[in-house]
Amino acid sequence: MLPLIENNVTAIVCLISAVIIQRIFIKELRRGTDKEEIEGIKWFGLAILFWGLGAFINVLCITLFNWETSNKILIYLGVIISLANSLFILLSLQSIEHDSKRSLIVRVVQRFSTREFVGLYCAVLGMIAFVFVAASYSNSAISNNFIWLIDIPISVFVALSLFFELNKAFKSRQMQFMYLPTFALFTLIMIAVLQRIIPQDRVVAIVDQEFWSLMGTITAISFKFLFIFLFSILLYSWKFLSENEQQESQVNRLTAENKALYSKLEHFEIASESHLDTIKTIKKEITGLREAQKTVLSERQKEVLAYLAHYGTTKSYGEIAEIMNISVDGFQTHIYQVKKILNISGNAGKEQLITYALVQNLRINLDQNPAT
Incomplete structure (x- = not known):
């Protein structure tokens, strides 16, 4: 059993x-x-x-x-x-x-x-x-x-x-x-x-x-x-x-x-900051140009800029002043005032003035200046 x-x-x-x-x-x-x-x-x-x-x-x-x-x-x-x-x-x-x-x-x-x-x-x-x-x-x-x-x-x-x-x-x-x-x-x-x-x-x-x-x-x-x-x-x-x-x-x-995503996020943040700085700089330059466009120069100052744009690349301030039949000091005084108005400074001021004049289409009347 x-x-x-x-x-x-x-x-x-x-x-x-x-x-x-x-x-x-x-x-x-x-x-x-x-x-x-x-x-x-x-x-x-x-x-x-x-x-x-x-x-x-x-x-x-x-x-x-x-x-x-x-x-x-x-x-x-x-x-x-x-x-x-x-x-x-x-x-x-x-x-x-x-x-x-x-x-x-x-x-x-x-x-x-x-x-x-x-x-x-x-x-x-x-x-x-x-x-x-x-x-x-x-x-x-x-x-x-x-x-x-x-x-x-x-x-x-x-x-x-x-x-x-x-x-x-x-x-x-x-x-x-x-x-x-x-x-x-x-x-x-x-x-x-x-x-x-x-x-x-x-x-x-x-x-x-x-x-x-x-x-x-x-x-x-x-x-x-x-x-x-x-x-x-x-x-x-x-x-x-x-x-x-x-x-x-x-x-x-x-x-x-998660670590990989965090690393990518940091990379994107750095890139974004760089882009933001670039955008701020561009905005600042655009604002400066816009302000410069709004700036009112006198006829004499425009004339000085026109001569500078025409002769500036080949002649000195003294030579341009002689062509305009004004003193060098007077010419430089006009240049200084224009720089101050346009908020231009530094060693590249002359080039910036020439660029501004060309942008504003400031030209001299060559018929009235046979010396040219």
């Missing part, structure tokens, strides 16, 4: 959990998550799925064909399921992220590609299993405990590696409070292993058979439940960290874009 309860509970819980985990894996793939980052979800899901399938097949064989749990075919099937489960867990261990050094068995797995490791694993254990099956199938003297020896070393190595990798992952994520559940998982797996290798007849001499069977059922169910629980915690923490990394990446990207 107890084995049937164990298999029913295991089949229901593991199959439902496997379906949920595989749906999470598919959903993450569709979201565009890197397949290598979520490869562990697939392998953990397959490990749980094989547990469920093995339990479901046991239920069918016990209920439909009335097979005993000690039937060698069921034992062989259990060994195969356990070996497949160990394979999937080994493949998933390298996907458990942490900053510490990997365990030895994980480093061995990482030396091969997935296909190479699966092929090597199946080849080696397949040959060993064949020897065990050939030796035990037709020999009733060989107990079921002997058949389980195929799986025991692998189960122990997997349990140790899983224990170390989970603790390292939880430590890396500041979740040291999960050490106790991982230790409990390791302990339960070791108890389950002991139940498989200790002969039943020797156990009965020490403890009650019903108690031993009950402990075996509770242990088998408990470590599977705890395994699923720890994996769920690990999956949730991975998801949480992944979302945090995505948010940090987005923050960094937005910060970089």
